[in-house]
Every structure is written in structure tokens, then in C-alpha cells.
Amino acid sequence: MIAQVHGYCLAGGTELATACDVVYVADDAQIGYPPVRLMSPPDMQYHPWLVGMRRAMELMLTGDAMSGREAADWGYATRSFPLAELEAKTLDFAERAAKVPIELQQLNKRSVHRAMEIMGARAAIRAGTEIQALAFTTEASKAYMAGFRRDGGSVKAQLDQRDTTFGDYRTKKE
Numbered sequence: 001m002i003a004q005v006h007g008y009c010l011a012g013g014t015e016l017a018t019a020c021d022v023v024y025v026a027d028d029a030q031i032g033y034p035p036v037r038l039m040s041p042p043d044m045q046y047h048p049w050l051v052g053m054r055r056a057m058e059l060m061l062t063g064d065a066m067s068g069r070e071a072a073d074w075g076y077a078t079r080s081f082p083l084a085e086l087e088a089k090t091l092d093f094a095e096r097a098a099k100v101p102i103e104l105q106q107l108n109k110r111s112v113h114r115a116m117e118i119m120g121a122r123a124a125i126r127a128g129t130e131i132q133a134l135a136f137t138t139e140a141s142k143a144y145m146a147g148f149r150r151d152g153g154s155v156k157a158q159l160d161q162r163d164t165t166f167g168d169y170r171t172k173k174e
Helices: 012-018 047-051 053-062 068-074 083-097 102-118 121-135 139-150 155-164
Strands: 002-005 008-010 022-026 030-032 065-067 079-081
Touching: 002 012, 002 083, 008 012, 012 030, 022 068, 022 083, 030 068, 047 053, 047 121, 065 068, 068 079, 079 083, 102 121, 139 155
Parallel strands: 002 022, 008 030, 022 079
Antiparallel strands: 030 065
């Protein structure tokens, strides 16, 4: 599976991209998990595996975004390109990968997945879902989630509340 990311790739979008085998991004894409600010960590604990402990800490403790270029440099994304080249580069890769017989591609993918499992990635992802479930029991998370009901279901108001303190994403002053 190949992800082609441009614009904003936030929260669940990052998890969808993470689930792909190859992730090509636009240099100026914004990739992050802002729900850590008032709700929970991701249910798919990919940060330490892809970007390393120190950068994972930075991203998880702030909910800040990384650019597409940073995502590629840090290991979250496979490659980054100027937006005008992104689609062509993604299709070029897909065409090259399609030349390998499918039964060999399955084994090629499995070899990488097994190596990650040996290093503990599967156990870490499972543990992450338990931590996310615990996060939803915190007072901060419950209060934030109650706001969706209290404010008439205004997703915009809740996201503005989450991001105004940080001055980014939808609340960024240009």
C-alpha cells in the first residue's frame, strides 16, 4: 500500500499513512497528532518506531506537526517531494513495484514486518491501545470530549479550543 500525502495529515490520517508500506509526502505537508493535547495518544503507537525516541517525545508531548520534508528526514515518510512532483513520483514508484511478481512482493513485505516484530513493534502497538484507552478515563480527556456534546456537537469549537493555546493548525495567525 502506498500513501501519497499533501496538505494536512492529522490524527487518524497519520495512522492511515502509517499503515501503508511506502509513504510519499509533499515537502510542505503538515503531519501530526494534535489529539495528544486534550484527548489521548494515538491508538497506533508508531512514533518511536518511525522517528526515534527523542523526536517521538517532542511530537507526543506537544501535538505539533512535522513538515513533509522533516517527516522524510526523520523516518516517518519514505520520501518527500515538491507538491508539483508528488503524484508523478508516487506513480513512478508504484509502477516499479508492480513489476515484481506478487508472490515475491508478499514475502518481501513479510520479511520487513517480521524484522519489526522481532524488535517488539507489534507488542508496542498493542500496549499503545491500552494506554489510549486509559487516556480516555482522565479528567482532561473526559472534559474535552464532553464539550462535543455540551457545545451542540461543534467540532470546530472543540478543535479551536485544542489548538488556540498552541497557535497552530486551524488557529494559526498568518
